[in-house]
Amino acid sequence: MGVAKYIKDERGQIKEVTYQSGIKIKPSYGPEDLERAGFSYEKDLGAPGEYPFTRSLHPQSYRSRAWTTRQYTGFGTPEETNERFKLMIANGQNGLNVAFDLPTQMGYDSDHPLAQGEVGRVGMAIDSLKDFETAFAGIPLDRIGSGLTINAVATIMMAMYQAVAEKFGYSKDQISVTPQNDILKEMIGRGAWIYPVEHGVRLVGDSIAYAVKELPKSNPVSICGYHIRESGATPAQEIAYAFEIAKAYIDNVTARGIAPEAFVGRFSFNFNVYGNMWEQIAKFRAARKLWAKMLKNEYGVTDKKNLFLRGLFGGGGSGLTKEQPENNIMRGAYYALGAALSGAQTTALCSFDEAYTIPTPRSALLSLRTLELLMDEVGMRDTVDPLAGSYFVETLTLEMEEKILEEMQAVQSLGGMVACISNGLIQRKISRQAYEFEKGLQAGVYKKVGLSSALTDKISGKEPDQTNVELHAHNEKWAETSCANLKELRATRDGQAVANSLAALEKAAKGSDNVMPYLVNCCHAYATVGEMAGVFRQVFGEWNEPEFY
Amino acid sequence: MENKIRVLIAKPGLDGHDKGAKIVALALRDAGFEVIYTGLHQTLEQIIAIATQEAVDVIGLSIMSGAHLPICRKLLAMMIKKGLPDIRLVVGGVIPFQDIPALKQMGVAAVFPGGTSFEDINSGMKALFEKER
Numbered sequence: 098m099g100v101a102k103y104i105k106d107e108r109g110q111i112k113e114v115t116y117q118s119g120i121k122i123k124p125s126y127g128p129e130d131l132e133r134a135g136f137s138y139e140k141d142l143g144a145p146g147e148y149p150f151t152r153s154l155h156p157q158s159y160r161s162r163a164w165t166t167r168q169y170t171g172f173g174t175p176e177e178t179n180e181r182f183k184l185m186i187a188n189g190q191n192g193l194n195v196a197f198d199l200p201t202q203m204g205y206d207s208d209h210p211l212a213q214g215e216v217g218r219v220g221m222a223i224d225s226l227k228d229f230e231t232a233f234a235g236i237p238l239d240r241i242g243s244g245l246t247i248n249a250v251a252t253i254m255m256a257m258y259q260a261v262a263e264k265f266g267y268s269k270d271q272i273s274v275t276p277q278n279d280i281l282k283e284m285i286g287r288g289a290w291i292y293p294v295e296h297g298v299r300l301v302g303d304s305i306a307y308a309v310k311e312l313p314k315s316n317p318v319s320i321c322g323y324h325i326r327e328s329g330a331t332p333a334q335e336i337a338y339a340f341e342i343a344k345a346y347i348d349n350v351t352a353r354g355i356a357p358e359a360f361v362g363r364f365s366f367n368f369n370v371y372g373n374m375w376e377q378i379a380k381f382r383a384a385r386k387l388w389a390k391m392l393k394n395e396y397g398v399t400d401k402k403n404l405f406l407r408g409l410f411g412g413g414g415s416g417l418t419k420e421q422p423e424n425n426i427m428r429g430a431y432y433a434l435g436a437a438l439s440g441a442q443t444t445a446l447c448s449f450d451e452a453y454t455i456p457t458p459r460s461a462l463l464s465l466r467t468l469e470l471l472m473d474e475v476g477m478r479d480t481v482d483p484l485a486g487s488y489f490v491e492t493l494t495l496e497m498e499e500k501i502l503e504e505m506q507a508v509q510s511l512g513g514m515v516a517c518i519s520n521g522l523i524q525r526k527i528s529r530q531a532y533e534f535e536k537g538l539q540a541g542v543y544k545k546v547g548l549s550s551a552l553t554d555k556i557s558g559k560e561p562d563q564t565n566v567e568l569h570a571h572n573e574k575w576a577e578t579s580c581a582n583l584k585e586l587r588a589t590r591d592g593q594a595v596a597n598s599l600a601a602l603e604k605a606a607k608g609s610d611n612v613m614p615y616l617v618n619c620c621h622a623y624a625t626v627g628e629m630a631g632v633f634r635q636v637f638g639e640w641n642e643p644e645f646y
Numbered sequence: 647m648e649n650k651i652r653v654l655i656a657k658p659g660l661d662g663h664d665k666g667a668k669i670v671a672l673a674l675r676d677a678g679f680e681v682i683y684t685g686l687h688q689t690l691e692q693i694i695a696i697a698t699q700e701a702v703d704v705i706g707l708s709i710m711s712g713a714h715l716p717i718c719r720k721l722l723a724m725m726i727k728k729g730l731p732d733i734r735l736v737v738g739g740v741i742p743f744q745d746i747p748a749l750k751q752m753g754v755a756a757v758f759p760g761g762t763s764f765e766d767i768n769s770g771m772k773a774l775f776e777k778e779r
Contacts, residue, residue, distance in 0.1 A: 199660035199711060203687070211689065214716040215660055288662015288686045328665050419761045452760060453742055454712070532669040539763045548761075568742055571712055642685045645668055 098544040100372045100534075116376045118333035118500045126488035134495045141386070141495065145481040148393075149386040151494065152482035153440045154405045159478040164436075165443040166468045167244055167409065171196030171220040172455050173575045175232035178221040182236060184458060190465060193236070193243040194445060196220030197254075202289045204250045204630025207579035217575030219455065220246070223254070224583050224627070226620045229261040238262050242273035244319065244409075249291040251278035252304050253629045256616035259312065263621075275316040275365060278304055281342045282321045284518045284640070285527065286328030291630065294519050296637035300612065302349035307613035309360045318346060319365045319408070326369040327415050329531025332380045333497060337504030338523065339366060340391065341514040347396065357396040358403055366408030370432040370444075371416040377432075378484065379493040380501075381410055381439035386494075387501055410441035417452050421547035422566050425449035430467050437477040438484055444468055455569035521643030528645055586623060594622040599632055606636040650680040651775060652702040656693045657686050658709065658717050666739060666760065667708035673764040679771070690721050694728055702733060704755075704771060709739040715748060722753045734774050738762065 101122075104113035114122040123130075143149055146156030155161060170185055170193065171178045182193055197220040200212035206224050207216045216222045221232060233243075238261075247254045255276045262272045280297035283290040290297065301318060308317035322330075322339035330338060343364060347357055368384070370377055388406035392398040413432040417425040429446045436444050446464040448456035456464070471477045484490045508517055517523045537543045598619040605615045619629050655671045657664055664686055675681045682700050684693060697705050705725075709717060714737055725733060737749060738758040746757045756770045 203660045205660075211660060214713040215711060218713060219661075219711050283662065286663075286665065288657075288664050289660075290662070419759065452740065528665070528668040528672070531665050532672040535669050536673075536764065539765070568744070645671075645683060645685075 100543055101376070102537075102542060116373055117331040118376060118380075118497060119331070120376070120493065120496045120500060122375075122493075126492055128488065130488055130492040134492055136491055136495060141491070142485060148401065148404065149389045150405065151382050151386040152485050154385070154407070154442065156481070158440055158481040159437075159472065160481070163472040163478055164441055164468070165192050166190050166465055167192040167194035167443055167445045168448075168456075168461050168464055169194045169196050169246065169445060170461065172198075172569070173217040173221060173572060174578055175221055175223065175228040177217075177575075179232050179234055179236075181458070181461075182232070185461070185465070186236070186241065188462060188465060189469065191241065192443070193241060195232075195243055195245045195247075197245070197247050198222045199289070201626055202247055202249065204253070204291055204626060204634070206583060206625050206627030207576060208583050209627055212576075214576075216579050218571055222575065222579045223257070224579060225586055225623050225625045226257055226260050226264070227582065227586055227623065229257050230264060233261055233265070238265060238267050239271040242275065242314075245274060245276040248277050248280050248283045248287075248289055249297070250626060250630050251276040251280075252300050252612055253616055253620075253626055255304055255308075255312075255315075255317065256613060257620045257626075259617055260620035269311055270313050272312070273314040273316070274312070275319050276304070277321065277367070278318045279321045279342065279367075281345060281514060281518055282324050282339070284642075285338070285523055286324040287321075290640055292633060292637040293640045294515055296633070297640070298345060298349050298515065300633075301346050302353065303611045303613055305346065305350045305360050305363070306353055306355060307611055308363060309355060311613070316363045316365045316407075318363075319367050320346075321367040323367045323369045323412055325527065326371065327412075329527035329529075329534065331504075331530070332369075332372055332376050333500035334504050334527070335369060336380060336384045336387070336501045337508065338514065339368070340388065340501075341505055341508045345514050357392065358398050358400060361392055361396065361398055362400070362403035362405065364407070366406060367412075368408060368410050369412050369415070370410055370436045370441075371413040374431060374435040374438075375490070375493060376497070377435045378439045378490060379497040381436075381441070382482075382490075382494045383497040383501060385440075387498060407442055409443040409445060410436045410439060411444040412447050414447045414451060416545070417447055417449070418545050418547055419452040422449050422452065424547045425452075426463060426467070429464060430470075433468055433471055434475075434477075437471045440482055450566045453566050453568060457567050457569055459567070519643070521645060524643065525645055583625065586625070590623040595619075595624045595628070598622040599624055599628055602629065603632045603636060606633055650678060651704065651771065652680040652682070652700065653704045653706055653771070654682045654684065654693070654697050654700060654702040655706045655708065656684040656688055656696075658688055658690055658693060658707055658721070659711065659713060660687060661709065661711040661713075662686050663710040664708070666710070670706065670708070670738060670758075670764075670767060673767065674771070677764070677768040690717070690724055693721070694724055694730070697733060698728070698730065704734045704736060704774065707735070707737045707739075709737060709741070712740065714739065714741055715745060718749055718754050719752055736771065736774075738767070 102115040145153040199215045258274045304317045322335035326335040385406045389404040448460040602615040734755040736756040741759040
């Protein structure tokens with residue numbers, strides 16, 4: 098049932114339960130379980146807001162501040178996205194989570210042949226600073242922070258965000274920007290990579306080193322166990338792989354002579370809420386603790402705030418079904434409950450219609466309301482870490498910690514994350530797991546409610562049920578508008594300034610200068626995303642994906 | 647022994663969500679098909695070139711971005727132009743049911759929207775060749 102393995106006897110009684118991370122669950126837990134595991138309040142939990150932060154990063158948690166909600170938003174032209182941003186903010190959303198279309202994510206301008214059919218489709222189309230000026234018009238960039246879901250060209254978008262803020266009269270120390278900027282996870286899942294592994298990691302390192310000096314309120318990288326989980330990893334692997342990726346970035350920046358203490362506090366994470374709720378809760382609690390322990394013991398980080406595992410726990414896309422899509426509303430609510438019980442700082446939910454379409458305003462608001470209900474109606478803000486001390490939850494948290502450590506050691510023994518991704522080992526492993534899981538789901542070993550009845554419908558010849566899913570309409574005009582704007586931009590901008598800024602960027606990319614200040618100059622000169630990414634393509638080349646069989 | 651049906655699983659365009667493509671590739675391989683996977687970010691020209699070189703019987707596109715209609719239309723036109731009308735084109739991914747008739751009408755041989763069982767994909771693929779083999 099669900100994602101866990103259940104063995105039942107002939108009368109249907111549950112005999113054995115095994116979670117995805119490989120932990121066997123007992124019918125009941127008691128003090129003896131904690132004793133056996135050597136549980137100690139001081140060592141394993143600590144007070145809320147105290148090391149190792151298993152319970153919470155802050156002593157008062159949701160009492161002092163409810164979670165930040167950041168629904169993933171963006172489509173079409175910058176005008177349309179700007180409208181949706183304003184709608185979400187007017188409805189109480191306090192941070193943005195910006196979606197870019199695929200050409201932008203892959204560093205192509207809207208008029209590039211490969212962009213055909215994709216402009217504005219899965220996010221907004223951004224070609225130059227002009228588009229950011231439209232997209233962020235009227236958004237108070239000193240109060241609203243923005244997550245930018247962009248990776249291969251994250252340095253470019255981060256520079257552009259600084260440029261637009263400066264253009265609007267904000268200083269760079271007022272703005273808070275969190276580009277996703279996790280290229281290694283793109284290579285494991287999600288697939289929006291461009292440059293070879295080592296150059297990708299160098300760009301991440303450049304943006305971190307730059308943010309440390311120039312963007313004091315920004316978080317230059319958001320490491321995503323999320324997509325690794327969506328691609329087939331277990332919850333324990335999700336955390337383990339994310340931490341191993343984080344270590345690859347830490348090592349890159351440390352090699353520049355910057356101490357971890359100076360930058361690890363700026364890392365944030367993006368983790369998935371999909372799966373068995375108890376396993377998720379234990380995962381998040383164990384992750385907070387392990388991150389703090391790892392930074393302290395392996396990297397000598399001492400400042401408390403730098404030991405925080407900050408992040409967004411949300412999404413849950415893999416759990417949603419195309420069949421009986423309304424069920425996804427309830428699924429989302431339970432996933433969000435798990436996130437709240439884990440003390441998620443920031444959250445967002447996949448909308449119920451996402452197996453079909455880009456969420457409509459109605460479904461996006463429904464997700465926002467689901468999150469609001471938990472905070473403002475159900476009682477999730479009442480007390481910190483309400484499950485602490487539960488025999489089951491504490492035992493499971495300790496077991497999750499073990500499993501995560503085992504998975505991290507497995508990566509280390511194979512040469513670390515960069516090696517495991519370069520040779521395709523991790524990708525092959527989780528693709529295989531995804532396949533096995535899907536087979537199990539189809540064979541009824543795992544269960545998603547509504548799937549089997551949908552199969553019954555199909556056998557009896559009934560049309561699949563997709564009531565009330567209103568499809569987000571793609572507008573071919575978006576591409577025309579973007580291309581026309583680009584044409585005008587190229588004709589009206591100062592071509593010499595663009596050429597000079599791109600030449601300087603190329604020099605920086607070839608050498609070891611941090612590319613960030615050069616990118617900010619390119620953005621101010623209205624160089625296009627395609628031009629800047631093109632410089633990198635020329636200097637770095639492109640990644641050759643390893644075979645997956 | 648009959649020849650194995652040769653399938654090219656392809657990810658056209660810029661979308662990088664490849665879990666579906668990979669697990670369908672694994673499932674078809676286990677079901678006795680000869681499967682080649684293109685990897686990510688393929689242009690339609692590259693897909694046609696691999697399909698020709700590998701002499702495949704079927705091209706299976708995996709599309710999650712919503713661009714299935716224009717991509718299929720373009721690929722089908724290219725296949726005719728290149729003299730490959732015998733290769734069947736099938737498509738899977740995030741495909742709304744409403745779009746299936748339009749896809750079939752333009753010449754897509756079969757559509758397997760997300761959530762289709764391996765068994766249905768397997769039998770659907772074999773059915774494409776039942777008359778000749």
